[in-house]
Amino acid sequence: MNKIEGRLYIIGAGFAGQMIASDIAKKKVFGTVSAFLDDDKNLIGTKIDGIPVLGPLDSIADALRVDSSDQAIIAIPTAPVERIRKIYDALKKCGFTQIKILPSISQIIDEKAHIIQARDINPLDILGRTPVTIPLAKSLAYLKGKRVLITGAGGSIGSELARQLLSGGAERLYLFGHGENSIVNIYRELHLLQDEGIGQKASVVPIIGDMKDREYVKYIISHTHADVIFHCAAYKHVPMMEENSIAAIENNVFGTKNLLDAALEAGTEKFVLISTDKAVEPVSVYGASKLLCEKLVIQAAESASKNQSFMFVRFGNVLGSRGSILPIFMEQIQNGGPVTVTDPKMERYFMTIPEACSLVLQTGGVGANGASYLLDMGEPIKIVELAKQVITFSGFTPDKEIKIQFIGARKGERLEEPLWLKEEKPEMTEYKKILKLTNIPLKNFSLDKLLKSLEPICALTQGKEQLYRNSNELKSILRKAIPSLDKFYMDQEQLSGEKDREQNYKAVL
Known part of the structure; x- marks a missing residue:
C-alpha cells in the first residue's frame, strides 16, 4: 500500500x-x-x-x-x-x-x-454470497513442519494457496511454475508479507520448470522431498485449447501423469489435484484433459502406499482469476464498453478465489486416499446479471452508459456447466461446503490404452512420426473415448453445416 x-x-x-x-x-x-x-x-x-x-x-x-x-x-x-x-x-x-x-x-x-x-x-467484495469462514491456523495444522510444493504457483489459485499456506507452519514452501515473471512476483510478495509479520517463517523456494519434462519433474520431486503437493498448473482457457488441443493434452494430462508417477515413487504423503466442472461430461479438449487428470489421480491412489493419499477437488468458476470473466468485464468497462456476454441464458457457478483455496487446503487435510471431492458452489448466476452488477459497481448504468453485447458461445462452451454426474451422488461431509463424490469406473475406454494412443501425437515416436502433432487424430481418439465430446462436436458440425447451406442459399438468391 x-x-x-x-x-x-x-x-x-x-x-x-x-x-x-x-x-x-x-x-x-x-x-x-x-x-x-x-x-x-x-x-x-x-x-x-x-x-x-x-x-x-x-x-x-x-x-x-x-x-x-x-x-x-x-x-x-x-x-x-x-x-x-x-x-x-x-x-x-x-x-x-x-x-x-x-x-x-x-x-x-x-x-x-x-x-x-x-x-x-472490487466487485468480488460486494457480489454473490458471503464466503464460508475457515480458521486457517486450525485447518492447516496437518502441514506443520512439512514440505509443500505448489504447481502453477504463479497463477490465480496457486498464488492464493501460497499466501494462505504461510499460516500453516510448513517448514518449506516450493513455488513451482513455468512462467518466470509470475513466480518471481508471488515469491517477492510472500517475502514482503513475512517481513511484515504475516504468517510463519517457512522457507520459500522458487522453482522454474516444465511439468511436461518427465525426468526433471522426477528429479525435483525426489530432491525436494515434498510431503504435500497441490497441483494447480494447467492450460485452462477453453477456446484457446480448442485451437491448441495437443498442447492441452501434452501439458495437462501427461504433465499430471509425470507428477503423479514422481510423487508415488518419492513417497509423497498427499497429492491434491485442482479440478473443474468442465471435466463433467466434457464438451471441450480442456474439459476432456481434466477428466483424464481426475482418472489418473484415482488410478494413482490404487498404487499408493498406506502412508499416501491421492485425491482431487472439483469446483466451478472462481471470480477474479486471470483470464476469467470478471477482469475481462472490468477492462471492457474501462474502455467504454461494450461488455460482451455469450448468451442471455448462459450461467455459471461462482466462488471467490480465497474461499475456494481455503476449502481446498482444508480438504487436503481431511481427505482420504482415492476420494473425490466437490466444493459446494451455491446457486448458479446468470452471466448477464453479473455483467450488470459489475457495470453498476463501476458507476455506470447498464445498457445506457455501458452497453451489453451478446456475441454467441465460443468453441467448447455450453450454456450450463454441471458440477457432477448423477452417478457421482454427492454427499455431505462433516465439513461445511465440502462434498464427497462416488467414483465412477471408466466405461468407454482403458485409461492406459488411451494414453498410449495419445502419446505419439504429443511426443515424437520412432515409427509413428506421421502421428506427431496431428490434432485431427487426437480429437478423433478423444471423441471415440468420450461420448459427450463426440456429441457436442457432432452438434457443432451439424450447426455449422446448416449455416453454410443457408449462406450458399442466400448467395444463389
Whole structure:
C-alpha cells in the first residue's frame, strides 16, 4: 500500500480497525488516521488512542467533506457481503473514490491485521454470497513442519494457496511454475508479507520448470522431498485449447501423469489435484484433459502406499482469476464498453478465489486416499446479471452508459456447466461446503490404452512420426473415448453445416 496523501478513515473501530491504526502509527509512512467510522452507538463520540469515532455510517455523508485524495479502509473482516455492500454505497455517497478493504476473517490470522493486507475493493467484495469462514491456523495444522510444493504457483489459485499456506507452519514452501515473471512476483510478495509479520517463517523456494519434462519433474520431486503437493498448473482457457488441443493434452494430462508417477515413487504423503466442472461430461479438449487428470489421480491412489493419499477437488468458476470473466468485464468497462456476454441464458457457478483455496487446503487435510471431492458452489448466476452488477459497481448504468453485447458461445462452451454426474451422488461431509463424490469406473475406454494412443501425437515416436502433432487424430481418439465430446462436436458440425447451406442459399438468391 502506497503512502496516503490525503486523510485516512478506517471503517470499523473493532480489533482489526484498531490494529490497522496502530500499524499505521508505527510505520509512519502511510499518513495518519483522521477518524474511525462505525455504527456502534457505544463508540460513536468517543476516542480510541486519540482517534475520534464518527457515525453512524448511513448519515456520515452529511458530516464529512471528502476530496479525491482521501482514502477509506474497510476493516471489518467478519462482515457479510450484504453489509460490505451497504458500507460501500455509504462511502460512495460520501464522495470516496479510493476505497480499500481488508481480507475476510479467515485470512486474519491470530487476530492480527496489517495495513499491507489492505487492497482496493472490487466487485468480488460486494457480489454473490458471503464466503464460508475457515480458521486457517486450525485447518492447516496437518502441514506443520512439512514440505509443500505448489504447481502453477504463479497463477490465480496457486498464488492464493501460497499466501494462505504461510499460516500453516510448513517448514518449506516450493513455488513451482513455468512462467518466470509470475513466480518471481508471488515469491517477492510472500517475502514482503513475512517481513511484515504475516504468517510463519517457512522457507520459500522458487522453482522454474516444465511439468511436461518427465525426468526433471522426477528429479525435483525426489530432491525436494515434498510431503504435500497441490497441483494447480494447467492450460485452462477453453477456446484457446480448442485451437491448441495437443498442447492441452501434452501439458495437462501427461504433465499430471509425470507428477503423479514422481510423487508415488518419492513417497509423497498427499497429492491434491485442482479440478473443474468442465471435466463433467466434457464438451471441450480442456474439459476432456481434466477428466483424464481426475482418472489418473484415482488410478494413482490404487498404487499408493498406506502412508499416501491421492485425491482431487472439483469446483466451478472462481471470480477474479486471470483470464476469467470478471477482469475481462472490468477492462471492457474501462474502455467504454461494450461488455460482451455469450448468451442471455448462459450461467455459471461462482466462488471467490480465497474461499475456494481455503476449502481446498482444508480438504487436503481431511481427505482420504482415492476420494473425490466437490466444493459446494451455491446457486448458479446468470452471466448477464453479473455483467450488470459489475457495470453498476463501476458507476455506470447498464445498457445506457455501458452497453451489453451478446456475441454467441465460443468453441467448447455450453450454456450450463454441471458440477457432477448423477452417478457421482454427492454427499455431505462433516465439513461445511465440502462434498464427497462416488467414483465412477471408466466405461468407454482403458485409461492406459488411451494414453498410449495419445502419446505419439504429443511426443515424437520412432515409427509413428506421421502421428506427431496431428490434432485431427487426437480429437478423433478423444471423441471415440468420450461420448459427450463426440456429441457436442457432432452438434457443432451439424450447426455449422446448416449455416453454410443457408449462406450458399442466400448467395444463389
